[in-house]
Amino acid sequence: MAMAGRIRSSVPRVVKSLMSDSLSAQRSIVERSFICPNFIDSSFLFIIAVPCYLLKQVPVAMFGGSGNYASALFIAAAKAKALDKVESELLDLVAATEKSPTFAQFMKDLAVPADTRVKAITEICDQAKFSEVTKNFLVVLADNGRLRHVDTIAKRFSDLTMAHRGEIKAIVTTVIPLPAEEEKELKDTLQEILGKGKKVNLEQKIDPSILGGLVVEFGQKVFDMSIKTRAKQMERFLRDPINFDS
Known part of the structure; x- marks a missing residue:
């Protein structure tokens, strides 16, 4: 600037x-x-x-x-x-x-x-x-x-x-920048959730550590669909003891 x-x-x-x-x-x-x-x-x-x-x-x-x-x-x-x-x-x-x-x-x-x-x-x-x-x-x-x-x-x-302007910030974290069409689709989806009278301000963040997928922070909510989180969930599942009696 x-x-x-x-x-x-x-x-x-x-x-x-x-x-x-x-x-x-x-x-x-x-x-x-x-x-x-x-x-x-x-x-x-x-x-x-x-x-x-x-x-x-x-x-x-x-x-x-x-x-x-x-x-x-x-x-x-x-x-x-x-x-x-x-x-x-x-x-x-x-x-x-x-x-x-x-x-x-x-x-x-x-x-x-x-x-x-x-x-x-x-x-x-x-x-x-x-x-x-x-x-x-x-x-x-x-x-x-x-x-x-x-x-x-x-x-x-x-x-x-x-x-004050009726805008809501949504942060989407990915490994690589979202293509324009996918960014628009995500923004439109969030806009539908908000309804009329509010506007989505979408911010992209790049974080290779999530390995893939995406994480969306929206208001007080976090939608974690990253490969890193899914891998951790799978690891915990595999480590849980198997109950053969159930």
């Missing part, structure tokens, strides 16, 4: 130029809409400031630290009518960390001073032309040493936006 490329290219220069700067000038840019005394993330020991009654507006209940952050971001993005934009920007940021070892190290390294993290992420967001919602949220993560969790938060946020 072009935006992800801009993010990656700006990181080394930004980090190098900020190592000696102070945090004081950056405190004022942290958006307090993310700091609410009644929404406590006990996992991260961080307080997120959105009125608690708004938490009921998330389409799916999220738990744990990353779920709390994703929920707070969803509420802020929905209020700003910027759900799709914020989701796209988060995914661009995650893509940049996957493609740039320097950026990935910067995001994970807690030895980097908080003021450096804040100023770096602020400049990166400005250069990438991120929305204020995304920028302010990332500044909060940077200020609290939580940038290393951004990939997990992004996934949880995408789960929320998908649920």
Whole structure:
């Protein structure tokens, strides 16, 4: 992505130029809409400031630290009518960390001073032309040493936006990519199960260890039709003692 490329290219220069700067000038840019005394993330020991009654507006209940952050971001993005934009920007940021070892190290390294993290992420967001919602949220993560969790938060946020759009993620795992016609057939079958008003978002994963067949994860269900699982079932069957009396 072009935006992800801009993010990656700006990181080394930004980090190098900020190592000696102070945090004081950056405190004022942290958006307090993310700091609410009644929404406590006990996992991260961080307080997120959105009125608690708004938490009921998330389409799916999220738990744990990353779920709390994703929920707070969803509420802020929905209020700003910027759900799709914020989701796209988060995914661009995650893509940049996957493609740039320097950026990935910067995001994970807690030895980097908080003021450096804040100023770096602020400049990166400005250069990438991120929305204020995304920028302010990332500044909060940077200020609290939580940038290393951004990939997990992004996934949880995408789960929320998908649920908001009436989409259901289905993950199919195979040894080789499914042919287009088989992928369509599987998607159509899942769509029939869902019925009208919902849309299947099919994601393919490749895993040679399943040996063959496929595994479909759909909502809270897992349909394991892999050769690996069938072989284990057969092995257990063959090892069971035979009762000749029955």
